[in-house]
Amino acid sequence: MKNIVKHRVFWPAVALVALLMLNAIARPSFLSITVQDGELYGSLISLLRNSAPLMLVALGMTIVIATRGIDLSVGAVMAVSGAVALTIIADSPTPEAPGTIATAVAVAVVVTLIAGAWNGFLVAVLGIQPIIATLVLMLAGRGIALLITNGEITTVNSAPYKFMSQGYLLGFPFAFFVSIAAIVIVVLVQRRTALGMLTEAVGINPEASRLAGVRSRGIIWGAYAASGLLAGFAGILYSSNIMAADSNAAGNLIELDAILAVVLGGTSLMGGKFSIAGTVIGVFTIQTLKSTIVFLGVPSPVTPVFMAAVVIVVVAVQSPLLRRTALRAVGSIRGSNSNTTEVAK
Amino acid sequence: MPVDKDVAPVIEMRGITIQFPGVKALDAVDFTLRRGEVHSLMGENGAGKSTLIKALTGVYAIDSGSITVGGEPRTFHTTADAQAAGISTVYQEVNLCTNLSVGENVMLGHEVRRAGAIDWRATHREAARHLEALGVNLDTRTGLFSHSIAIQQLIAISRAMVTDSTVLILDEPTSSLDRSEVEQLFGVIRELRDRGVAILFVSHFLDQVYEISDRITVLRNGKLVGEYEAAKLPRNELISSMIGRQLEDLAELSSSAAREIDRSSAPVLKASGLGKKGVLEPADLEVYEGEVVGIAGLLGSGRTELVRLMYGADRSDSGRLEVHGKPARITTPRHAIDRRIAFSSEDRRAEGIVGDLSVAENIVLGIQARRGWLRRVKRSESDSIVAEYIDALGVRPADPDRPVRNLSGGNQQKVLLARWLATAPELIILDEPTRGIDVGAKADIQRKVAELSAKGLSVIFISSEIEEVIRLAQRITVMRDRRKIGELESNGLHVDDVIDYIANEGQENVA
Amino acid sequence: MTDLKTAATSPLSTVLGALNTFRSRHASWIPVFAAVLILVVMFGFAQWWFGNFLSLRLISALLLDNAYLLILAVGMTFVILTGGIDLSVGSVMAFTGILCASLVSQGVPAGVAVPLMIAAGAAIGLLIGVLVHYFDVQPFIASLVGMFLARGLAFLVSLRSIKVEDEWILALQSTRFKFGDFYITPTGIIALVVVVVGVLLLQFTRFGRTIYAIGGNEQSARLMGLPVVRTKILAYVISGVCAGLAGLVLTAYQGSGYPLNGSGAELDTIAAVVIGGTLLTGGSGYVIGSMIGVFVYGTIAILINFLGAEQSWKRIIVGGLLLVFVVVQRVIVTRSSRRT
Structure with missing residues (x-):
């Protein structure tokens, strides 16, 4: 029992379950799932479907954060990806052909892979702070996306493209399978190889890792490239959902949701140990929270207030000050005013 | 006045x-x-x-x-x-x-x-x-x-x-x-x-x-x-x-000072005129197969700086390195590792252990870094390596899954030693491996160093405790004020001889 | 006793010596000159290309259209100089703007509404500062909380735009003081006053110098016995106050409050400050530089308009400039750390 409680994913999981239960009590329809033409519908199913883009972005963000970094450009990269894919489809004489779709998706994700590699180059090779390095693309990315679509919102009609976010497979939304595939691949790549462990080593103690012979430059570079790639797929899903490349709205503020999901999942922003399971739970928590807020009749633009409240609670719980205060309350009073003297002066 | x-x-x-x-x-x-x-x-x-x-x-x-x-x-x-x-x-x-x-x-x-x-x-x-x-x-x-x-x-x-x-x-x-x-x-x-x-x-x-x-x-x-x-x-x-004087019960350890070293073939690692402006005056050092070379000197004498240059942890601006008689370019730790040289830093926490990783992960980190991320050390292989070293070095608690930061200093040091020994190096540089650790762990580490060097491993051993250096090393390089001031054969040497040497030598040699 | 460089004798070495003195006295002004150079080059190019680009009207427009950004940039300069960052400014500007519009539309006099909105900005700044200092939250995350909070609060006040009919506030934009072709409105004057106050605070008070000291080396500042905690928190409060003022200026400029205002303004502000020569690592930069940075930003927008190009080019060019400056800064920082 103690081991379960101590597990890093325990508290995030408890939070998610509590949130789900609250919803279930408040609105019994929350848990109901109906079958229509062999396809499942219901709040929980939409949850699985709608969370897919955030899931992909958050997975990439987890790896980047594990290296002590951060990737602010994911939203802009999503916009680029959608713009590239839809422009190719719109310009193609055969927008319905699977070949066209495959080409569009492939080109889009190659472009975003390059974008991610660019971030990695700035961070790992030039040594620029991650926040700043990715800020450049965050700024320029949407401009590039708008340029690709000539400043318009490109729309297309293409059943196979639409299928990716809105279609069903074996009764479940196709987007859900995309999430699953991404989770499985990331887990395999990180945990079946030594990449996960080496990434954590670089994030925890870069100097010790260097002296131990770890090639940290390549590892950091790879993390940003992976984040770019995953954001690219997220951009495809997003544009497929609205069947339009909206360069301003695509992935707007998603970098913040993704960071929040990673933190909620118990991965520290200081880098090091990361938990893919935790991030998955974090993504579902955020998505459930958003749907709860909508259900409560709060207009969705007000959602950020709740997000802010959640972050404040999480950082307060994780903060050394609170722990010190708690320790002090229990034990000695030594140095209890060492933190306040400076302010008082 | x-x-x-x-x-x-x-x-x-x-x-x-x-x-x-x-x-x-x-x-x-x-x-x-x-x-x-x-x-x-x-x-x-x-x-x-x-x-x-x-x-x-x-x-x-x-x-x-x-x-x-x-x-x-x-x-x-x-x-x-x-x-x-x-x-x-x-x-x-x-x-x-x-x-x-x-x-x-x-x-x-x-x-x-x-x-x-x-x-x-x-x-x-x-x-x-x-x-x-x-x-x-x-x-x-x-x-x-x-x-x-x-x-x-x-x-x-x-x-x-x-x-x-x-x-x-x-x-x-x-x-x-x-x-x-x-x-x-x-x-x-x-x-x-x-x-x-x-x-x-x-x-x-x-x-x-x-x-x-x-x-x-x-x-x-x-x-x-x-x-x-x-x-x-x-x-x-x-x-x-x-x-201070080491009065603890370490006397049972036999001295390796008298062991004969074959110096006929080229040294495993040889530094000539290795230096860095403002950090270390050019110094020479050579280590032969199976030899333990001690470095005696106080903190700040240049002992750490010298070995860091030899390992490529810092870049030198003068001098040459030779590995087995052939010129070698060692400017990063990877270069040294590729030539089977290992280095354990004096700053265990900041430059040695990866605190949040487990004992097992810390031990295989060296091998894993050598192999690259694609060729993961298999679970079974890792288990047997980890078990072997936990046993051989007496890491306590013998729990491979415990985060290494929760171990005592002595046991963290053993984990680091294990990390490097597992990579089967030809030369291992140990900078203050016994500092701030308990007597038992100290004896374990000294015993292991003596045993491995007798089997052919070359060692550079740095310690503030001169007894320890004399007992383990066959040859001692003495450093002071960022300068190598001389070299002593350790057979028959007494601690006071080394102290006098540090105190008085060099002063007369260099104006 | 100290042997400094021997006095130069030949004319060439006199010039070199003067250059050297200048470099060691005013090294941190060099990036500002670079920004001025970019501005001049852009003006020169436009004048040559369009013939009638430069005019006093243009200067007026440049100042008045970017007044809100200029105010934000001054506040951001304080925060970045300490080595922090404030992502909340755009949202705080939107929140205080809509708050003001909502209050005056309910009959609250402007004399009450304006201090309230500035206090709201200050409160969010204080929250960020407290999170940064007492809870050890990275500035980036802490100001993100402020950003979320302010944006949500803005929508909580109103989901749609509110028209402002208060004469006092509208007068801030409609009153024009003309000096020949050059004209300025009270909003422009507010922005310029903020710049002047910013300069005075940073250059002529112990508080300002402590900001620079913290950005240069926080540990040193603490060991020197400077009031690090108070100063750092105050920097975020100043940024919040500036965001509140920017909300007022923007509301007057647009004649309405809108909860979606200023999304992305934090990035524009950071870009302008960096282009104006402030080091993102802190400790080096000037409010005057940030003002130049805002003008560079505004000129890019005007140029793109004149050229009839896509507005999306603006973000790309600003992003590109940001990249160039960041890389150059990185090179400078690496160089100077190698010197010692």
């Missing part, structure tokens, strides 16, 4: 104890500083010098004991409190702001104001006046970054004088100064002393300590060894009081 005992002490610290998690950093230490004296604080790594200074300047809170300044009992919570009481500190890595001008650094927080706004002309004039008082003439409007460390030290001292400090603490101020710069600094120190300022001086350079000090206090392992008058304390006595 030595000061009378009767001069009223400016600072009296009595029974100072500071407890850190798992270790007593200071254990009932007394320290007295008098008006108009230069008082050196001496001790090896972990002796408690910097902890004592931090207790005096309000950085650390003391657990027990008392601090009296000018006869009044005081408690400092911040450095600002200490400064208000007239205690200023100048640190080794000068704590000024390189982005600001010289004058501003002198006056920060004490700028001259008129009608609420800073009067820059008056401020710079004031700064220039304080600098001139120390014999420094320079344009106070120039950026601090454009001046040498030596000048920055003097600027930091001027700053202390702005606040009318009665006590000036100089923490290793000379470690990056050249001879003439040291002269200038000493001139300033003497000047201040004659004005009645009490000066607490920390340096690793024995010559400098003897040159400037009136009195010397020695600490060892957080305890006070004694307070001496500099003029009456012979060098070798000072050195032996700093390093």
Whole structure:
């Protein structure tokens, strides 16, 4: 029992379950799932479907954060990806052909892979702070996306493209399978190889890792490239959902949701140990929270207030000050005013 | 000039104890500083010098004991409190702001104001006046970054004088100064002393300590060894009081000093004229197969700097390296690892262990880094390696899944040793592997080193404990003041011989 | 005693010596000159290309259209100089703007509404500062909380735009003081006053110098006995106050409050500050530089308009400029750390 409680994913999981239960009590329809033409519908199913883009972005963000970094450009990269894919489809004489779709998706994700590699180059090779390095693309990315679509919102009609976010497979939304595939691949790549462990080593103690012979430059570079790639797929899903490349709205503020999901999942922003399971739970928590807020009749633009409240609670719980205060309350009073003297002066 | 005992002490610290998690950093230490004296604080790594200074300047809170300044009992919570009481500190890595001008650094927080706004002309004039008082003439409007460390030290001292400090603490101020710069600094120190300022001086350079000090206090392992008058304390006595005598029950370990080393083939690693400006004067070192070469010398003697250059952890700017007689370019740790050279840093926490990873992960990290991320060390393989080394080195607790940061220092050291031994190196460089660890772990590590070297592993072994070096090594390189001063055969050598050598040799050899 | 460089004798070495003195005295102004150079080059190019580009009207427009950004940039300069960052400014501007519009539309006099909105900005700044300092939260995350909070609060006040009919507030934009072709409105004057106050605070008070000291080396500042905690928190409060003022100026400029205002303004602000020569690592930069940075930003927008190009080019060019400056800064920082 103690081991379960101590597990890093325990508290995030408890939070998610509590949130789900609250919803279930408040609105019994929350848990109901109906079958229509062999396809499942219901709040929980939409949850699985709608969370897919955030899931992909958050997975990439987890790896980047594990290296002590951060990737602010994911939203802009999503916009680029959608713009590239839809422009190719719109310009193609055969927008319905699977070949066209495959080409569009492939080109889009190659472009975003390059974008991610660019971030990695700035961070790992030039040594620029991650926040700043990715800020450049965050700024320029949407401009590039708008340029690709000539400043318009490109729309297309293409059943196979639409299928990716809105279609069903074996009764479940196709987007859900995309999430699953991404989770499985990331887990395999990180945990079946030594990449996960080496990434954590670089994030925890870069100097010790260097002296131990770890090639940290390549590892950091790879993390940003992976984040770019995953954001690219997220951009495809997003544009497929609205069947339009909206360069301003695509992935707007998603970098913040993704960071929040990673933190909620118990991965520290200081880098090091990361938990893919935790991030998955974090993504579902955020998505459930958003749907709860909508259900409560709060207009969705007000959602950020709740997000802010959640972050404040999480950082307060994780903060050394609170722990010190708690320790002090229990034990000695030594140095209890060492933190306040400076302010008082 | 030595000061009378009767001069009223400016600072009296009595029974100072500071407890850190798992270790007593200071254990009932007394320290007295008098008006108009230069008082050196001496001790090896972990002796408690910097902890004592931090207790005096309000950085650390003391657990027990008392601090009296000018006869009044005081408690400092911040450095600002200490400064208000007239205690200023100048640190080794000068704590000024390189982005600001010289004058501003002198006056920060004490700028001259008129009608609420800073009067820059008056401020710079004031700064220039304080600098001139120390014999420094320079344009106070120039950026601090454009001046040498030596000048920055003097600027930091001027700053202390702005606040009318009665006590000036100089923490290793000379470690990056050249001879003439040291002269200038000493001139300033003497000047201040004659004005009645009490000066607490920390340096690793024995010559400098003897040159400037009136009195010397020695600490060892957080305890006070004694307070001496500099003029009456012979060098070798000072050195032996700093390093102490190892009376623990390690005698059962047989000495490897007499073991014959075959030096007919090319050395495993040979450094010629390896050096770096301001860090290490060019030095030679060679290690043969199966040989343990010890490096004896105090902290700051250049021992760590030398091996870091040999491993590629830092870049040298002179000299050559040869591996098995062939020239080798080693500028990064990867180059060294590819040539089967391993290095365990003296700073276990910052440069050795990866704290949040498990014991097992820390052990396989070396092998894994060599193989690259794609070829993961299989679980079964890792389990057997980890089990083997936990057993062979006696890592306690023998739990491979425990985060390594929760282990004691000695066991962390064993984990690091295991990490490198698992990569099957030809040469392993161990920098202070036995520092701050318990006797049992120390004996385990010494035994392992002796055993492996007898089987052909080459070792470079650095330790502040000279007994240990003599027992393990066949040859000892002696270093002092960032210079290699000689080499000794360890067979039949006594600790006092080495201490005398450090104390007296080199002085005569080099003018 | 100290042997400094021996006095130069030949004319060439006199010039070199003067250059050297200048470099060691005013190194941190060099990036500002670079920004001025970019501005001049852009003006020169436009004048040559369009013939009638430069005029006093243009200067007026440049100032008035970017007044809100200029105010934000001054506040951001304080925060970045300490080595922090404030992502909340755009949202705080939107929140205080809509708050003001909502209050005056309910009959609250402007004399009450304006201090309230500035206090709201200050409160969010204080929250960020407290999170940064007492809870050890990275500035980036802490100001993100402020950003979320302010944006949500903006929508909580109103989901749609509110028209402002208060004469006092509208007068801030409609009153024009003319000096020949050059004209300025009270909003422009507010922006310029903020710049002047910013300069005075940073250059002529101990508080301002402590900001620079913290950005240069926070540990040193603490060891020098400077009031680090108070100063750092105050920097975020100043940024919040500036965001509140920017909300007022933007509301007057647009004649309405809109909860979606200023999304992305934090990035534009950071870009302008960096282009104006402030080091993102802190400790080096000037409010005047940030003002130049805002003008560079505004000129890029005008040029793109004149050229009839896509507005999306603006973000790309600003992003590109940001990249160039960041890389150059990185090189400078690496160089200077090698010197010692």
